[in-house]
Amino acid sequence: MRFDVGKKALALHKKLGGKIRIVPAAPIRNRAELSLVYTPGVAAVSSYVAKHPKEARYYTMKGRMVAVISDGSAVLGLGNIGALGALPVMEGKAAIFKTFADIDTVPIVLDTQDPDEIVRTVIAIAPAFGGINLEDIAAPKCFDIERRVIEALDIPVMHDDQHGTAIVVLAGLINAFKVVGKKMSSARIVILGAGAAGTATARLLHAAGSKNIVVLDSKGIINRSRPEPHKRELATFNTKGIKGGLKEALNGADVLLGVSGPNLVKAADIKLMAKKAIVFAMANPIPEIMPDEAKKGGAMVVGTGRSDFPNQINNSLAFPGIFRGALDHGVTKITDKMKLNAARAIAALVKRPTANYVIPDMFDKRAPIAVAKAIR
Known part of the structure; x- marks a missing residue:
């Protein structure tokens, strides 16, 4: 195909x-x-x-x-x-x-x-x-x-790989937490990937009230000894001081966000997570774990970056409306508050979230209008 x-x-x-x-x-x-x-x-x-x-x-x-x-x-x-x-x-x-x-x-x-x-x-x-x-x-x-x-x-200036992704991830999580009956503030979120998307997503989730974010790269869980400034910042979000690799990070975790590469996660890894786990595996075109494998491991809500599975986490839900709003409203800087409002606006378009419907379709004509209204 x-x-x-x-x-x-x-x-x-x-x-x-x-x-x-x-x-x-x-x-x-x-x-x-x-x-x-x-x-x-x-x-x-x-x-x-x-x-x-x-x-x-x-x-x-x-x-x-x-x-x-x-x-x-x-x-x-x-x-x-x-x-x-x-x-x-x-x-x-x-x-x-x-x-x-x-x-x-x-x-x-x-x-x-x-x-x-x-x-x-x-x-x-x-x-x-x-x-x-x-x-x-x-x-x-x-x-x-x-x-x-x-x-x-x-x-207005925006690196979309960072912020467009982060906004749509947050929008999906707002609704996914409703489906599984958990709160972002008390959930442990694991982010696999510490590049542009992973870093911006961690920062925005932290701004949204998440208090326990564990970020991994190819070397394992990021700690404060890393030489890169952005990784030392990411280490501060790991408030429980969890150490090790993917298995240690996933043990008892509520959310896995994949922004890394293909086939890095197995069903056995998902089984380590808490009940009613949320998995957004967003590597394209091959995700970190395929949806059927994630569900086999016990995940309740699964999203990918692909259009051929439910819950497509695609930044095209965000960036057109962000710049539409910025141009229309004379915005000169895109702030964290605007990004949070944009995520909430996208999430609000899904009136009754289900496990297979936590994020609007990218062709939903309401999305850019709703996002544009939030950018002011």
Whole structure:
């Protein structure tokens, strides 16, 4: 099936020559229209915007345009495949922005993976855009790149691999806890994966009231002796001081969130967890554990990143609405409070959660509207 989809995708992309087109908002059918869109009329617009830069968003594309930017260092599950390899994904992201939130975007891939060069480049091109969506930039450099760009600009900036994922995970967990009859504040949550998504998810869950979060990477449970600053921060969320590897982390745990790689968890591991366990195995295309295996191990609520199983945890539920709201409401910084409100808005769309329905479908047209209202 995966091979068949890949063949069809290759054929479609070759036929289309890419998924994005530039279409003028004003027609140019005669000299009169040309004189308004371009010279001489456009000179008046340029002069006005130069004198009144804050009004550029009303007279140019700046008020409706987002840049989708990657260095190709962490593309999907493909790893570091470079700028050109990242371009089809950025085009796809742009298509989703337009389809779900009517946001125009420009896919941009950078032929550098140097953090300083990335920051300088993003800041240099920012005047043309109303928002910056960073994408598929590897951890740990993604954290510093995002922070520096946010601090330098007065437009919304978000690394979607971090925050889009975290928002949708939290939305799913809000409803999953209702299904299993547990509370986030008292549950032990295990996160398998300490990259961009795992780190941001841990931070947002902590902000949402979770008091016991154990994060693992390939070396085991993260502790305060790790050299990476973000991992030392993650270690502080392990308030019970649990040590060891996956089995030790899962023993008695209520939630497993997988943001790592394929087939890392077995049914026997899930059996170590508390009753009515929640498992979101989100590695794509092959999750950490397949849903039937997770249920065999005793999990009550299971989600994946895939569309062919119930409870798809997909960040497309979040990022279109986040930037729609930011553009519409003149938001310059996307705060933790906004992310929490966005997650709650997504969760609220599921009126009666069940084990197979804790998160809206990604084609639910209410989602971007609800999220946009939360970003203000």
